Amino acid sequence: MSDGGAVGANPNLTWHAGVVGRVDRERLLGQRGGVVWLTGLSGSGKSTVARAVEERLVRAGRLAYVLDGDNVRHGLNSDLGFSPAERQENIRRIGEVAALMADAGLIVITAFISPYRADRERARSACRGSAFVEVYLDAPLAVCETRDPKGLYRRARQGEIAEFTGVSAPYEPPAAPELCLPTGRLSVTESAEAVIDCLRRQGVLGTSTAGR
Amino acid sequence: MSDGGAVGANPNLTWHAGVVGRVDRERLLGQRGGVVWLTGLSGSGKSTVARAVEERLVRAGRLAYVLDGDNVRHGLNSDLGFSPAERQENIRRIGEVAALMADAGLIVITAFISPYRADRERARSACRGSAFVEVYLDAPLAVCETRDPKGLYRRARQGEIAEFTGVSAPYEPPAAPELCLPTGRLSVTESAEAVIDCLRRQGVLGTSTAGR
16 A cells, blocks of 8 residues: 555555455454345244344354344335335345445345345345355245234235235245255254354355354 | 244244344454444545555454445445435435444445535434444545546536536535544545544444554
């Protein structure tokens, strides 16, 4: 980095040499940046699994962060409604934010229904350069509907929610996810450990012993 | 965290206890999450200072990341043009992404002209809960225009770029920035060290000796 002139005097000089990049941050953290993209019906356990994976990783000294409706829909995407175009834009932005955070070295875990294959593939493309682990939470609709923690299926069946995935809008299962979790029969622990095993196989957890 | 039932069987149980949060990540990193919001005219040195601060922090073992036009305009905000409304939306999203990254424990350095006070105040509000350090790169227009590394002032003067800040659109200086850098006379090193001193005073760098 040039140090001779005033700031910006010669940006071409100052931008080269010393600038740190993703490798430096990954070395600092002892992990690779990556994205765990959870997809599945409402009630399939995305948020629960996401939080369990995050907890295990952070307790093991890994830097992990969950993106979900709570922190995205009220902030970054608070301008978006639920039309098809807005749902697509919602997922597009989440993919781009996950890519930035993974570039910064984090293991990002996203928990969104993300029912369309094309939208998920676009997220994968945005995250090029980072590990991208698509995880399909494959619980039968009947199981998800029985859980119905927020009463959404009930409201969808009563026609109060339009285009509800699994009821009145399609869900396109991943064709070749990195991991498939039958969350109708797996416990939270089993599911979280399967995700972490997958991250280890993908080399995201580096060579240290943390995360085991 | 409940471990008895299948995933999502009782989300109310699984969300409580063991879930990690910002304090756990900050302990892991030995720093507080925060945002360094650089603002100033084109050519005032925002990108150069941002990269210099990032480099110093990462080399000192801090996790820092620059958000600038290179990684935001081509990805997250690639759908936005340059109308007043789109410029405002550009800054709004950047503020929200910076807030998410700071919540994840990072020191985020943003490098955007961000000429309007109201837009910067909105970013500060979005980052509530994290340190927010507004840094005004106060270089005289004449100096910035002389540097003109990308030839933008020349094109603006020739009428090829509409509403160019400082030429044909206003720049509203911060009323009470955490730091003011007269980058017309400071070197890159002096500027970067002033930012890092400011972060230290704000408690962002924690109690370790790194970053000194």
